[in-house]
Amino acid sequence: MPKVFELGFVALAVADFARTRDYYVDTFGTTEVDREKDGTVYLSLGYHHHDIVLRPADGKSLLHLGYQLTPGIGLDAFAKDVRALGLKAERKTDSQPGIAELVEVEGPAGNVFQFYETIDAPAPGFKSGTVSPLSLGHVAVISPEAGKLIAFYRDFLGFWETDWIGDLANFLTCSYEHHVVNIVNAPLSKVHHIAFQLQDNSHQFRAADRLIADGVPTKWGPSRHTAGHNVAAYHYDPDKNLIELYTDMDVFVPGLGMCQPRPWHEHYPMKPRRWDPQFSAWEVEFGFDLAQG
Numbered sequence: 001m002p003k004v005f006e007l008g009f010v011a012l013a014v015a016d017f018a019r020t021r022d023y024y025v026d027t028f029g030t031t032e033v034d035r036e037k038d039g040t041v042y043l044s045l046g047y048h049h050h051d052i053v054l055r056p057a058d059g060k061s062l063l064h065l066g067y068q069l070t071p072g073i074g075l076d077a078f079a080k081d082v083r084a085l086g087l088k089a090e091r092k093t094d095s096q097p098g099i100a101e102l103v104e105v106e107g108p109a110g111n112v113f114q115f116y117e118t119i120d121a122p123a124p125g126f127k128s129g130t131v132s133p134l135s136l137g138h139v140a141v142i143s144p145e146a147g148k149l150i151a152f153y154r155d156f157l158g159f160w161e162t163d164w165i166g167d168l169a170n171f172l173t174c175s176y177e178h179h180v181v182n183i184v185n186a187p188l189s190k191v192h193h194i195a196f197q198l199q200d201n202s203h204q205f206r207a208a209d210r211l212i213a214d215g216v217p218t219k220w221g222p223s224r225h226t227a228g229h230n231v232a233a234y235h236y237d238p239d240k241n242l243i244e245l246y247t248d249m250d251v252f253v254p255g256l257g258m259c260q261p262r263p264w265h266e267h268y269p270m271k272p273r274r275w276d277p278q279f280s281a282w283e284v285e286f287g288f289d290l291a292q293g
């Protein structure tokens, strides 16, 4: 049983703050739930207090990822286990709106995590007429120490590995979704892309129409991926973060170590495997460098 059950939020340092905040509220359809004195904004997709945190900064970077702990583990016991690994774990109270208690962990390769048991649910509601995703789905990070990061997710947090693309990308999950994190092994340290789940495939077209109406071009897709078989489309937010919008992600069944059969699977049962470095099941060419983001 994984120690976490959900990727809760992503926190970004943002260089082009005003345009990026407006994009996430006006085009993406989040609600600004809170704002701190330093300008940091907390944005909700509709239910949780925040799914996206944007902090004004001189340069852009991934600040941390928030994961909700599996009930029953407890913050103190979790922090003790983290320290036993030789990693730094700091207990924080009222360090951010919406989450009263958390443990901040300095993970491998400079990746910072915040683990919490509960988050406020002011439920401002989901917007309509905007991109309006259902949920934050997964984050792909590039790391020069991918092996250490994978070991942290797999061996400590208890994630399942669900697929690999060559030696480049590793897919792991803590839930029924084929992947909640995707770790790219390359000599860079940055977020590769942030993925949000849409309601259904027709939502892909409504989202793309809405994006271009606000001057945001879709750079690739929608097309079906190989690993995960999600139908995905990519665009950049104003701070040049690559954003994936997806539907149709493979459903992983941990007890069986396989994905639920789907008509587009090429083999049955579909168990974790190493795919050739081909990202599109339809062999669509990418119009940008997916290895770099």
Ligand SMILES: [Fe+2]
Binding pocket: 138, 140, 182, 193, 195, 244
């Ligand atoms: Fe993705």
